[in-house]
Amino acid sequence: MTPTRFTSEDVAECWRDALALWDVRVQLSPPEPHVKFHPDASHAQEPLAYIDLVKRQVFVNFELLATMRATGSLTAVLAHEIGHHARFPHTLGWDAELRVQEQRLMPGLKQSLTNLFYDLQVNEVVGRTHAEDLCAVYRGFQRVQGGEMSPLFFFYLAIYEELWGLAPGDLVPATQLQPMEQRFPGVRAEARMFAQTFYALPNGKLQFLYFCSTFIRFIEKPADLEFSLPLGGDVSVPDVDDLDAAIHGSSRWDDALDDAEARGWLEPMSTHSREEDALDTIHRVTEHLPGKGGGTLRRALVSRHYRRLVDQHILKLPTTPSQPEPYLRTTPQAWEYGDDPSSIDWTLSVLSQGHLAAVSPLRRELEADLPPPSELGVPSVEIYLDTSGSMPAPERGLNAMTLAAQVLSASALRKKATVRGVVYSHHNPLVSPWMYDEETARDFLLSYIGGGTQFPFDLLDALSQERPDAMRIIISDSDFLWNIASEKDLEPVLASIRRSRLVVAVLALPDELRARTVLEPLLRERRFRLVLVRWPSDFGKAAADLAQALLEN
Incomplete structure (x- = not known):
């Protein structure tokens, strides 16, 4: 049986009866024949009926209904669809x-x-x-x-x-x-x-x-x-x-x-x-989704979760509007013949001159609106995030070092700085472009490599030459000490520090004495700082305190 066996009058009558069953008015178009989602599939593999909420259109697979020998059930099928929309609206x-x-x-x-x-x-x-x-x-x-x-x-x-x-x-x-x-x-x-x-x-x-x-x-x-x-x-x-x-x-x-x-x-x-x-919960809810859709959705949900954690640590938010005016108007002056007509402030003229505004209007010039002084001089921030196997993948468990990187990144971006991320482990570090918004930075800093740890000293050297005077922050644990101890020539590392505005190593270490012994050559440099975090759970607060110390004027 084909859809033509159901005349338009039959369908319209069943639609009226289905609406009467619920006694409601719905903003849905009368049913139309279903068009196969997959042309090569049999109609038995296609849905029997459904509502396209975008078009607010009900579709019925008339061929399948006939194959099922249930053509007399059209009213019940339509009433079922309306019920989902009207009485039990599963938003x-x-x-x-x-x-x-x-x-x-x-x-x-x-x-x-x-x-x-x-x-x-x-x-x-x-x-x-x-x-x-x-x-x-x-x-x-x-x-x-x-x-x-x-x-x-x-x-x-x-x-x-x-x-x-x-x-x-x-x-x-x-x-x-x-x-x-x-x-x-x-x-x-x-x-x-x-x-x-x-x-x-x-x-x-x-x-x-x-x-x-x-x-x-x-x-x-x-x-x-x-x-x-x-x-x-x-x-x-x-x-x-x-x-x-x-x-x-x-x-x-x-x-x-x-x-x-x-x-x-x-x-x-x-x-x-x-x-x-x-x-x-995020992992459970998205694990069963097919293809790449589950991974994309999981990444977005994880990003939202870390954003909440970041906001818990950054208490002071900037008060500047997201779309600041590029110009401000100056003190009003009398407009004279020959002046630019576009400079006339008609609102101010009417309010101050009354009925004489047309004869004697006022003008105001525009001048550039410079950023507030508190936002000037904030350096670019380059974050080196250790994602070795000593910490969990941030999508599966809370990664304290990832959270610290996100806190530092958000703090810098909210001060109108630019941020570049370097996510590294044992090889092939990931390097972002310079980023200007939190969502892009947050998504990049959720990257994870796993495995062993080898700090990319050659990359540090290259990036410090590309953009000197940037602030560079290293987030790692005891592996960083091992990396430093394994370097035969520290001169390139020291040169990178000297070119930078400041290099800060934020390390999860319980033993301060060992850290200072291994890092002694770096600590002699006036542009190097060491911040020790005793417990991983303290990373978020330590990053917030560091951001306030480095970025607040």
Whole structure:
């Protein structure tokens, strides 16, 4: 059957009936035929129906509906789509909160269950009047897909059998009733209990926690979970803003988690589990995403996390506007014939001259608006960040040295300085161009190499010749002492220090005496400074104090 078997009048009538079921007005265009996402794919591999929120357009795969022998279910399918949009609007922010919680409750889950959750909400309402039409869709979906039904989908359909008073085997394959009961004893009773409990819960948070605690039993390998639904093309993936807000606002779920624990759905969670490190949560939420999209999203979320940490250390922010006026007007003077008409300040003329403004206007010249004196003389800052294996990758765990580099970078950029980053380990250091904004610098300084440590002294020499008088800051640990001790000729290092405005080594070291012994040749140079950090957790504060000492006037 082709889309032409559904006349425009048939579609319009089903659309009106679907809207009437919800008794709402929605800003959605009437349904249009689905155009294949992949021209070579069979229509059974394409979604049955979905809403394009950008175009605010509903699309229906009429060919698939006909193949499923469910053409009489068009009203129910459209009502399902409208329900997502009107009654259960899974906003991207709400969906992000659910994804964060499900990854904490079901770590490593490859595919999100949020669409199953939303469909359970929507179909309860649609099924009050169109249960049989929805059943026709699910039966047809099984015929098209073929193969053995997964435990997850079996339990999902068993819930509908209980909800709509159907006999066991009406929706799920009758041949799988006994084998599934053997694999999951009490599965039928659990489906009945779910249908009686889920819809009686007072809010969506409790519903979702109960949903996760129940469905996890039927997911044998979370890391391998892949499933498709006949009405499963509705949910868009939250963007970085939505996920960032959900990760850092998870405390809003504390009351619901307490209630779920009291009801016995969840094992009591420790304070540490409740307050799981944001970087761990970011990794879990993005790990299952396909291709490079997960890496890009993870990098953006990690960058947001480090920005929060940087802002905790830099308390004093610049007060200059982000778009300063390049010119200021001078003292007003009388405009005379022959003067530039564009210099007339008509607003001031009317306010001061009244009705004589047209006869005797005032003019004001423009002069350059120089930066405030407090911002003048801030040097360029070059940051050498050690990313050897002695510290964790900043995307997987809090890297204190990366945080220190970000604090120094942000401090300099907020003082209108330029910043260049050098991320090094054992070979092939990464060198940024001179950077002018925090986001670019923050992203670069999240780079990580790993492995052993070899400070790039030749690069220090070259860059100090390229831009003398820059301030250079080295962030490392005891490996830097080993690098210095291994250098046979320190003269190029000393020459680099002498060319620079200042070279500061910020090192994580408990032994000050050893550091001063190894670095004694450098410490004799008046442009070299040593800052020791006893514990890695002190790096952020040490960097903030250093930035204030070096950059504040």
